[in-house]
Amino acid sequence: MPIASIVAEPPLQDVQTAQHVITSNTKRGVPMPWWAKIAAKVVLSRVMPSYQVRQRLGLFRHGAMDRDAHRQIRQVERVIAHHRAHGRNTPRAILELGPGDSVGMALVAKSMGFHTSYLVDVGDFASRDMQVYTRLLDALRDTGHTPPSNVDTSSRDALLKSVDSSYRTIGTRALKDIPDTSIDILFSNAVLEHVARSEFQDLIEETFRIMTPGAIAHHQIDLMDHLGGALNNLRFSERVWEGRLMSNSGFYTNRLRFSEILDIAKKAGFNFAVTQITAWPELPTPKRALAAPFNALPDDELKVATFGLLLRKPD
Ligand SMILES: C[S@@+](CC[C@H](N)C(=O)[O-])C[C@H]1O[C@@H](n2cnc3c(N)ncnc32)[C@H](O)[C@@H]1O
Numbered sequence: 001m002p003i004a005s006i007v008a009e010p011p012l013q014d015v016q017t018a019q020h021v022i023t024s025n026t027k028r029g030v031p032m033p034w035w036a037k038i039a040a041k042v043v044l045s046r047v048m049p050s051y052q053v054r055q056r057l058g059l060f061r062h063g064a065m066d067r068d069a070h071r072q073i074r075q076v077e078r079v080i081a082h083h084r085a086h087g088r089n090t091p092r093a094i095l096e097l098g099p100g101d102s103v104g105m106a107l108v109a110k111s112m113g114f115h116t117s118y119l120v121d122v123g124d125f126a127s128r129d130m131q132v133y134t135r136l137l138d139a140l141r142d143t144g145h146t147p148p149s150n151v152d153t154s155s156r157d158a159l160l161k162s163v164d165s166s167y168r169t170i171g172t173r174a175l176k177d178i179p180d181t182s183i184d185i186l187f188s189n190a191v192l193e194h195v196a197r198s199e200f201q202d203l204i205e206e207t208f209r210i211m212t213p214g215a216i217a218h219h220q221i222d223l224m225d226h227l228g229g230a231l232n233n234l235r236f237s238e239r240v241w242e243g244r245l246m247s248n249s250g251f252y253t254n255r256l257r258f259s260e261i262l263d264i265a266k267k268a269g270f271n272f273a274v275t276q277i278t279a280w281p282e283l284p285t286p287k288r289a290l291a292a293p294f295n296a297l298p299d300d301e302l303k304v305a306t307f308g309l310l311l312r313k314p315d
Helices: 034-047 051-056 069-086 105-111 130-142 156-162 197-210 238-242 258-268
Strands: 018-021 093-097 116-120 165-168 183-189 211-222 271-279 304-312
Touching: 069 105, 069 130, 069 183, 069 211, 069 304, 093 105, 093 197, 105 116, 105 130, 105 156, 105 165, 130 156, 156 165, 183 197, 197 211, 197 258, 258 271, 258 304
Parallel strands: 018 271, 093 116, 093 183, 116 165, 183 211
Antiparallel strands: 211 304, 271 304
8 A cells, every 4th residue: 555645635635744764663661572561561450450559650651741841832732733724713622632641731722722622531540730730831931822810720620620621531422522513623642542443433423523614633643562662462363452351451552554544534524634654664573473454454554653643624
């Protein structure tokens, strides 16, 4: 499949796709074989089921957004820039899927003029340490933004209320309560690959329903295994991988590939463009080790490691 030929569809053909070939090692995390990581994570998630405890002990994190205020600001600035280039109306409502360890986006959005924001995750993972948010307030001022004067930093929930934000922690089901055509900008970072395979299409269709005509969504997607940055997750049959043992142990990814994700977005009704694509020069895991149906996919498809997906709901 010539990936380069399917990077955009009208009317987003003018979007530049940054294409990178991976030149350095993509291995990440603790240097342990992938199978040992699976074993360790399965055991750890059973003996220590509380996310908060595992996070406090430094054994598992959903991301680092609570630690990097400037990255959180840049993330919203970037999606606003996409909206300026391709969106239709003045954005008033923004939604982040899978914020992970911080609800800081709510503060960033209010400081950038949004009336309302939504944060949707599958659990209450966001920090209640108010220093996370006071550091973000400082970073906003340092970067020339003006946080509203009535921000309440007495608690996380008071903060959310003071910036007209709603943090919903029941995943895809939370989208069902959001009115039709009410969101102008939607984004996610390292989230879509974690959405349960059985829910993925529904989630994309729900985002289409809640977005206003001409609204923009941007998703940054990581297709590498979350066992060390290769394709070892594709070694397993669907029955094993989607079973409770593998899917509830903190390394689950839905294994949807680049073209499948594009197809689902197109079927939901979106126009799309790929803003960034990173590919391995060679497959990081031998094809003969992969399970069906992955071992029958073209190499080009399997070589896509990460990509940025810009979606626009037609007017
Ligand atoms: C790797 S973390 C990324 C967190 C954050 N976006 C970041 O960049 O630091 C993936 C996040 O996606 C969330 N997630 C998984 N399935 C989801 C769903 N169906 N709806 C919303 N969030 C989901 C997880 O709970 C987790 O917070």
